[in-house]
Amino acid sequence: MTPPAVVQASSPARWQDFVQLLKPRVMSLVVFTAATGLICAQAPIHPVMGAIAILCIAVGAGASASLNMWYDADIDARMRRTRGRPVPAGRVQPADALALGVVLSLFSVMLLGLALNWLAAGLLAFTIFFYAVVYTMWLKRWTAQNIVIGGLAGALPPVIGWAAAAGQAPLDAWILCAIIFMWTPPHFWALSLYTSEDYAAAGVPMLPVTAGAAVTRRQIWIYSLLLIPVCLAPAATGLGGAAYLAVAALGGAVFLLLAWRVRSGRAGDAADPRVTDGLYDVKAAARDARNLFAYSILYLTLLFATLLGEHLLGSAAPGLPGGLT
Amino acid sequence: MTEPDVETTPLASPENAAAARARRGRNLAIALGLVGFVVLVYLVTVFRMGGNVLDRPL
Numbered sequence: 001m002t003p004p005a006v007v008q009a010s011s012p013a014r015w016q017d018f019v020q021l022l023k024p025r026v027m028s029l030v031v032f033t034a035a036t037g038l039i040c041a042q043a044p045i046h047p048v049m050g051a052i053a054i055l056c057i058a059v060g061a062g063a064s065a066s067l068n069m070w071y072d073a074d075i076d077a078r079m080r081r082t083r084g085r086p087v088p089a090g091r092v093q094p095a096d097a098l099a100l101g102v103v104l105s106l107f108s109v110m111l112l113g114l115a116l117n118w119l120a121a122g123l124l125a126f127t128i129f130f131y132a133v134v135y136t137m138w139l140k141r142w143t144a145q146n147i148v149i150g151g152l153a154g155a156l157p158p159v160i161g162w163a164a165a166a167g168q169a170p171l172d173a174w175i176l177c178a179i180i181f182m183w184t185p186p187h188f189w190a191l192s193l194y195t196s197e198d199y200a201a202a203g204v205p206m207l208p209v210t211a212g213a214a215v216t217r218r219q220i221w222i223y224s225l226l227l228i229p230v231c232l233a234p235a236a237t238g239l240g241g242a243a244y245l246a247v248a249a250l251g252g253a254v255f256l257l258l259a260w261r262v263r264s265g266r267a268g269d270a271a272d273p274r275v276t277d278g279l280y281d282v283k284a285a286a287r288d289a290r291n292l293f294a295y296s297i298l299y300l301t302l303l304f305a306t307l308l309g310e311h312l313l314g315s316a317a318p319g320l321p322g323g324l325t
Numbered sequence: 326m327t328e329p330d331v332e333t334t335p336l337a338s339p340e341n342a343a344a345a346r347a348r349r350g351r352n353l354a355i356a357l358g359l360v361g362f363v364v365l366v367y368l369v370t371v372f373r374m375g376g377n378v379l380d381r382p383l
Contacts, residue, residue, distance in 0.1 A: 012347035015354035049372055052365060107362065115369040 013096065017086040021069050021097050022062030022104075030061040030157045036304045037158030037176055040239060040311050043166040049115060053164035056112035057157055060124045063104035064153070067132035070097035072140070078202040081195065101132070112164065120164035127156045141203075144210040151184030152177075158304075172239040175230070176307075182230045183300050185223040186259060189216050190293040193268035194286040213268030220292070224259035228252040231303060240307055247306045251299045258292040265289075 034057040038050055045053075069076065069087050077088035086092035105128050113121030135150030143149075155177045162173035189207055192199060193216055196208035207216045231248045234240035240248070267289035 012344040013351065014347045015350045018351070018354070046372055048368055052369060055365075111362075111365065111369070115365075115373065 011091055013086070013092045017091045018096075018100060020086050021066040021092065021100060022059075023065035023069075024062075026065060027058045027062050030154075031058050032301075033176070033180065033304055034058070034157040034161035036308045037161030037173055038165045039161075040158075040172065040176070040307055041162045041165040042311065045165045050165065052115050053112060053120065053161065056108045056115070057124060057160050057164070059104050060108035060112075060128050061157070063101045063108060064128040064131040065101075066097050066104065067101035067128075068136045070094050070101060071132070071136050073097075075141075075202045075204060079198040081198055105132075116164040117167045119167060119169065120160050123156060123160045123163055123169070127153050127160065130156075142205070144205050144207045146205070147188045148185050151181050151188075154184060155180035172234065172237055175233050175237065175239065176304075178230050178233070179227075179303065180300070182223060182227040183296060186220045186227065187293065187296040187300075189220050189223075190262065190267075190289045190296065192216070193262070193289040196268060208268050213266075216268060217263050217265070221259050221263035224256055228256060234307065241310045243310055244303070244306045247302050251302055255292075255295065255299050258288070258295050261288045262292050 031054055035054055038045070038053060069085055072082075073085075073087040073094055076082035076085050082088065087094055087097050105125075109121050109125045109128070112124055131150070131153035135146065135153055139146040139150050158176035158180070159169050159173045162176070163169045192206045192208050193213060196206060196213075199206040200209045207219060228248075231252055232245070235245040235248060265288040266285035267287075269285060
């Protein structure tokens with residue numbers, strides 16, 4: 001494990017810089033999906049203990065983000081989107097980001113274990129390890145499948161939330177995990193189709209960089225086809241009700257339409273120098289990828305919000321007996 | 326008793342003032358974090374042990 005090069009501090013670190021190390025926007029998504037898992041478990045849990053579980057999961061996600069920013073400072077410094085982050089910008093020393101990540105990892109896992117149960121704590125520890133070590137230190141710099149396999153880290157929070165509430169992780173919890181896991185490739189590859197220059201400059205083997213835009217567009221379409229049945233699965237097991245089925249089916253149809261537009265378009269292709277308005281042509285083509293990227297966030301949010309709403313209102317059918325534990 | 330040799334110019338510079346403000350902010354954030362953690366552990370103790378303490382054989 002090679003630590004990143006030391007960056008000279010350009011200005012004193014403020015507390016806001018350390019908050020930025022935790023990637024608050026990613027934390028908010030983790031809070032949302034973990035809360036969905038916790039509530040869908042429909043286990044008797046005191047609201048204060050539920051809030052503590054969600055807090056531990058959010059802090060654990062923040063800790064892994066800090067470890068990611070410590071290790072990836074060299075990559076971040078070469079990408080426009082990330083060069084303003086605290087470590088590459090020189091506002092926080094790498095060792096401080098590492099220390100914050102390690103300390104928060106230990107605190108969040110230990111507190112979740114002591115407060116709720118050790119299954120949830122073990123899953124949280126695995127998630128932090130998977131994101132910080134398997135994804136950040138290994139997959140991200142090595143293979144174009146980095147976000148496919150690494151997506152597991154982002155997919156586990158609902159399972160942790162479920163385990164925190166119920167002390168077990170049944171099939172329905174893993175279906176929630178599978179939805180996020182299958183959603184991640186079309187979501188990130190749509191983004192990478194119009195930011196591949198950044199990834200190429202940083203030497204990150206994202207699919208458009210290593211295999212080209214055409215292969216990426218085809219892979220987006222294939223993963224979108226696989227995603228929709230997984231999104232419908234909660235309606236089959238009873239985890240989701242009629243409202244969920246409608247949202248998953250109609251929203252899934254729109255998802256497939258947008259993915260097909262990407263598949264049949266030219267998003268990510270380099271400008272043809274023989275075409276006089278090539279620059280604008282490429283921008284128009286990239287719009288399909290931007291639309292899919294934006295809609296993918298909305299679709300996932302709608303799916304989980306509908307599940308959350310159904311379980312809070314008690315309108316979902318009871319789950320099938322005999323789930324995996 | 327002799328007066329300490331204080332160099333006033335560097336201490337009063339804007340850089341030092343900014344560094345002092347940043348350090349004060351970080352210290353406050355750490356203090357709040359620690360107090361928050363103590364409160365969390367207290368709450369966990371109350372909710373995990375509360376009923377069991379009353380249920381134990383005397």
